[in-house]
Amino acid sequence: MTPNPMTNDLPDPAAAPDSAPLYSPARVRALLAAHGLKPTKSLGQNFLIDGNILRAIAEAGGAAPGENVLEIGPGLGVLTREVASRGARVTALEKDERLRPVLAETLAGLDVNVIWGDALDFDYAALPAGTRVIANLPYYITGLLLTRFMQAPGVVSATVLVQKEVAQRLVAQPGQDNYGFLSAVAALYGSVKHVRDVPKGAFFPAPDVTSSVVRLDFDRTRPQPDPAFVSFVDNALRYRRKTLRNNLRMMGHSGEAIDAALSDLGLRPDVRAEDVPLSGLRAVAAALGVVR
Numbered sequence: 001m002t003p004n005p006m007t008n009d010l011p012d013p014a015a016a017p018d019s020a021p022l023y024s025p026a027r028v029r030a031l032l033a034a035h036g037l038k039p040t041k042s043l044g045q046n047f048l049i050d051g052n053i054l055r056a057i058a059e060a061g062g063a064a065p066g067e068n069v070l071e072i073g074p075g076l077g078v079l080t081r082e083v084a085s086r087g088a089r090v091t092a093l094e095k096d097e098r099l100r101p102v103l104a105e106t107l108a109g110l111d112v113n114v115i116w117g118d119a120l121d122f123d124y125a126a127l128p129a130g131t132r133v134i135a136n137l138p139y140y141i142t143g144l145l146l147t148r149f150m151q152a153p154g155v156v157s158a159t160v161l162v163q164k165e166v167a168q169r170l171v172a173q174p175g176q177d178n179y180g181f182l183s184a185v186a187a188l189y190g191s192v193k194h195v196r197d198v199p200k201g202a203f204f205p206a207p208d209v210t211s212s213v214v215r216l217d218f219d220r221t222r223p224q225p226d227p228a229f230v231s232f233v234d235n236a237l238r239y240r241r242k243t244l245r246n247n248l249r250m251m252g253h254s255g256e257a258i259d260a261a262l263s264d265l266g267l268r269p270d271v272r273a274e275d276v277p278l279s280g281l282r283a284v285a286a287a288l289g290v291v292r
């Protein structure tokens with residue numbers, strides 16, 4: 001049973017036998033109808049209705065007995081169930097309070113702690129060491145959430161469903177089209193792996209864009225990036241297609257100091273920040289006295 005791509009209509013709930021899995025399109029529709037709910041676009045509510053994708057995310061995310069998992073946006077609880085039923089302890093942050101009765105029903109009997117509130121207000125620094133994030137993220141705050149996970153010392157990995165375009169940015173290397181702050185900061189904290197693409201039909205309602213599952217691993221054994229350097233990289237890469245010199249000028253560095261630094265480091269005066277590897281940006285930051 002797949003949704004009609006033209007209307008996003010799902011089959012009649014009466015057609016959903018109780019034995020059908022929770023993520024089946026008919027069960028999802030029945031659940032929403034029973035609670036008088038419609039997905040809210042502004043909250044990025046595109047619910048997963050494909051069992052293969054759910055299993056692939058849980059598997060890639062390392063959901064296993066004894067693991068502490070953080071999920072952002074459990075929605076109807078389909079991914080939460082998949083992860084918790086593999087023995088992981090799940091903490092799930094959900095903003096939409098209308099989903100309280102739904103999650104009470106779909107997560108009954110599982111080891112899940114639902115925290116109601118905005119994921120942007122959550123204290124990620126307090127998460128226990130070894131926490132794994134597994135989530136189908138609300139797309140409108142993906143970038144912000146990814147940087148919160150990176151900066152939380154307890155979080156060791158994040159396996160997340162994101163827009164394909166974000167996935168491409170995450171894995172891009174210096175000099176490539178999609179390279180930018182997200183690519184650079186991900187490389188500063190660890191490594192990124194593209195797990196698989198996910199077609200629009202795997203969601204209800206179907207989103208406008210293709211999605212991808214990526215896994216980010218954060219290396220907590222090495223010294224964490226200097227916040228001054230992270231901010232320097234953010235500013236240096238902020239305006240794409242402008243020269244690094246121009247972006248550094250916007251940060252308030254003098255033209256003289258920039259020219260001397262670029263020349264000493266053998267970088268062309270018109271080099272663009274997205275073409276300079278992180279080691280080069282670090283050398284520029286050191287030459288300008290931003291980091292030691």
Ligand SMILES: C[S@@+](CC[C@H](N)C(=O)[O-])C[C@H]1O[C@@H](n2cnc3c(N)ncnc32)[C@H](O)[C@@H]1O
Nearest residue numbers: 046047048073074075094095096118119136138
């Ligand atoms: C893409 S849906 C994923 C739902 C479910 N995990 C699934 O895969 O079917 C995103 C979820 O994030 C929730 N959400 C949106 N903004 C949020 C925020 N700021 N804080 C916490 N949850 C949020 C939405 O209500 C929704 O449940």
